[in-house]
Amino acid sequence: MATDEHIILKEHPCFGPCKKNKGRIHLPVAPGCNIECRFCDRKINEDEQRPGVTSAVLEPEEAAGFVELAIEKCPEITVVGIAGPGDTLATDRALKTFRLLRGKFPKLIRCMSTNGLLLDEKAEEVAELIDTLTVTVNAVDPEIQAQINNKIIYHGKIYTGIEAAKILIRNQLSGIRKVAKAGTLVKVNTVLVPGINDKHIEEVAATVKAAGASIYNIIPLIPQNDMKDIAAPTCEELHRARQEAELYINVFRHCQHCRADAVGVPGVYDIGAKLYQGRLSVKETFSHG
Numbered sequence: 471m472a473t474d475e476h477i478i479l480k481e482h483p484c485f486g487p488c489k490k491n492k493g494r495i496h497l498p499v500a501p502g503c504n505i506e507c508r509f510c511d512r513k514i515n516e517d518e519q520r521p522g523v524t525s526a527v528l529e530p531e532e533a534a535g536f537v538e539l540a541i542e543k544c545p546e547i548t549v550v551g552i553a554g555p556g557d558t559l560a561t562d563r564a565l566k567t568f569r570l571l572r573g574k575f576p577k578l579i580r581c582m583s584t585n586g587l588l589l590d591e592k593a594e595e596v597a598e599l600i601d602t603l604t605v606t607v608n609a610v611d612p613e614i615q616a617q618i619n620n621k622i623i624y625h626g627k628i629y630t631g632i633e634a635a636k637i638l639i640r641n642q643l644s645g646i647r648k649v650a651k652a653g654t655l656v657k658v659n660t661v662l663v664p665g666i667n668d669k670h671i672e673e674v675a676a677t678v679k680a681a682g683a684s685i686y687n688i689i690p691l692i693p694q695n696d697m698k699d700i701a702a703p704t705c706e707e708l709h710r711a712r713q714e715a716e717l718y719i720n721v722f723r724h725c726q727h728c729r730a731d732a733v734g735v736p737g738v739y740d741i742g743a744k745l746y747q748g749r750l751s752v753k754e755t756f757s758h759g
């Protein structure tokens with residue numbers, strides 16, 4: 471759903487200028503993922519309920535109660551977002567949650583993030599329900615993408631290497647085009663991986679801008695899992711990448727790497743652990759915001 475862009479830039483903590491008085495609640499309703507990024511500690515579907523782990527993700531039907539509680543405790547909240555802990559489109563739980571919330575909290579901006587594998591086919595529904603969407607695009611060249619991602623599961627089939635990369639990139643860009651055209655504001659996140667996509671940032675920025683994205687967020691790699699031996703980018707490398715991207719698209723520089731259960735004002739305070747009482751027990755990893 472397209473909300474006035476001017477209102478979003480003024481009210482959303484992650485779009486427009488830096489704001490220390492606007493907050494968001496993330497609803498951790500989306501378990502499981504359909505791709506396998508090499509820097510991610512959670513393998514496909516690993517964070518679905520496991521024996522011995524008592525905590526669980528939220529049920530879509532529980533979401534409204536938590537939003538009410540959160541607004542009471544944090545009046546700065548302007549955004550209700552779903553950012554994982556897996557991919558929001560890998561199951562129908564995120565979109566179901568937004569359907570249930572729609573109408574109940576008309577003033578809140580609805581925000582979602584996705585890896586974009588299923589964005590092309592779900593674009594219409596996404597655009598109908600979501601005001602601001604983030605898509606993580608780590609490369610637009612399949613040769614580079616194939617070094618960042620191990621595999622994808624697409625319509626029940628596993629793809630690897632260049633073949634997987636081509637499907638992912640095609641669906642991300644086509645999805646962005648459709649959703650942006652329908653009026654949803656699109657932000658693109660890229661994880662900066664030194665030695666792999668650090669010379670590729672200009673091309674990603676220009677390509678996603680041409681597809682309709684309006685803001686770009688470069689996130690430094692957290693070295694873990696298959697990428698644990700790659701050094702995180704230095705401040706200079708991050709700065710350079712942002713300057714290169716800025717030639718093509720507005721760059722967001724205040725990202726706080728929020729967890730999928732973050733609640734509060736990014737970078738100022740967080741009551742997520744208290745609100746959800748630690749029920750989400752996934753490892754801290756790359757944020758999907």
Ligand code: CLF
Pocket residue numbers: 483484494496549550551552553581582583604687724725726727728736757758759
């Ligand atoms: Fe959440 Fe992301 Fe929406 Fe913001 S976070 S889904 S766009 S409401 Fe924001 Fe957090 Fe950075 Fe994300 S600071 S990780 S950019």
Ligand code: SF4
Pocket residue numbers: 503504505506507510511512555556557585756758
């Ligand atoms: Fe999935 Fe996100 Fe992990 Fe990538 S980083 S494998 S998209 S959960």
